[in-house]
Amino acid sequence: MSDRDSFLKQAAVLHAQGRLNDAHNAALQAMVAAPGDMAVFQMLSALRQEILLTQQRDMLGGMSQTLSRMAFTAYQSLARDLQKDERYADPKRLERFGFSIGSQNEEDGMLVEVFRRIGEGNRTFFEFGVGTGLQNNTYYFLLTGWKGWWIEINAPKVQFMRSHFAPAILEKRLVLSDTPVDAGNIEAICTQMGIPDEIDLLSIDIDGNDYHVFAAMERVKARVVVLEYNGSFPPPQRMVGAYDPSYSYNENTYIGASLQSLTDLAEKKGYQLVGCNVTGLNCIFVRKDLARGKFAEPATPEHLYNTPRHQLAWGGAFGQGPKANYGPLHEE
Numbered sequence: 001m002s003d004r005d006s007f008l009k010q011a012a013v014l015h016a017q018g019r020l021n022d023a024h025n026a027a028l029q030a031m032v033a034a035p036g037d038m039a040v041f042q043m044l045s046a047l048r049q050e051i052l053l054t055q056q057r058d059m060l061g062g063m064s065q066t067l068s069r070m071a072f073t074a075y076q077s078l079a080r081d082l083q084k085d086e087r088y089a090d091p092k093r094l095e096r097f098g099f100s101i102g103s104q105n106e107e108d109g110m111l112v113e114v115f116r117r118i119g120e121g122n123r124t125f126f127e128f129g130v131g132t133g134l135q136n137n138t139y140y141f142l143l144t145g146w147k148g149w150w151i152e153i154n155a156p157k158v159q160f161m162r163s164h165f166a167p168a169i170l171e172k173r174l175v176l177s178d179t180p181v182d183a184g185n186i187e188a189i190c191t192q193m194g195i196p197d198e199i200d201l202l203s204i205d206i207d208g209n210d211y212h213v214f215a216a217m218e219r220v221k222a223r224v225v226v227l228e229y230n231g232s233f234p235p236p237q238r239m240v241g242a243y244d245p246s247y248s249y250n251e252n253t254y255i256g257a258s259l260q261s262l263t264d265l266a267e268k269k270g271y272q273l274v275g276c277n278v279t280g281l282n283c284i285f286v287r288k289d290l291a292r293g294k295f296a297e298p299a300t301p302e303h304l305y306n307t308p309r310h311q312l313a314w315g316g317a318f319g320q321g322p323k324a325n326y327g328p329l330h331e332e
Helices: 003-016 021-035 038-082 107-118 139-143 157-164 167-170 186-193 210-216 259-266 311-315
Strands: 124-128 149-151 173-176 198-204 221-228 273-278 282-287
Touching: 003 021, 003 038, 021 038, 038 311, 107 139, 107 221, 107 282, 157 167, 157 173, 167 173, 173 186, 186 210, 198 210, 210 221, 210 259, 221 259, 259 273, 259 282
Parallel strands: 124 149, 124 198, 149 173, 198 221
Antiparallel strands: 221 282, 273 282
């Protein structure tokens, strides 16, 4: 084999390995061995162009990462500036206590503060519409030793959770189901999953039929309930989207329920509205006998409502760091 052919073969192998600069050097040696060879010239030109494109792509990637970090910082600053408003100065309001570990909009911190005020019961939760399990309103509580039940109908997400949360499932601290939830079957599902009559925390996030499913829940009573409200209809407006068991989220405005309508329903079930997050997405209710005197008053939708600020959620104002692994707890 000639020197030209040997260097060209070496360049091809290095290129296949992704070692572009080394492949370029081998092609240069082939050019020295066979000056004016058109095939060598074409390979050398192609390698130079690929190296240039790679450098440009890396540069753009770095710029994109920098811009994303700047945007996250700006959104986080906006979120903090909002909380300087005098309406949040009341120490009994929950917004100032927010933080996110697994929640999307600082519900983790708000809920921790709720349980600090009312005390923990049996340290149990039930949530449906949990995604991959890594971003929801109960992931943080699972991490801190609580026991709970999750429902998610997206098959790839369920498969991921069965693997990622295997230790908790084996320890029987987490029960996972992929059964679709509707107002007609929620009671049967609770029984099938073995959920006790009283739990600490219930979170419903199914993007549409939340109101109707919560209304249908009778046996299982939670001390604290988190519901998603449609902030496009501020108090005292009442709005409840029509019930559709087959509904899937499609970004319509007329879905879910307004804060006023959810509060009306919750009060009938014995709950008091205690707060909403600053993004205007979720509201928190506490059983009236536990809430008395511990939260901001008046406990009305008009007083506790937060207008929709979806850009904070979408912009990463409360974004988490690296995804946490999950393993058995080692408690002292």
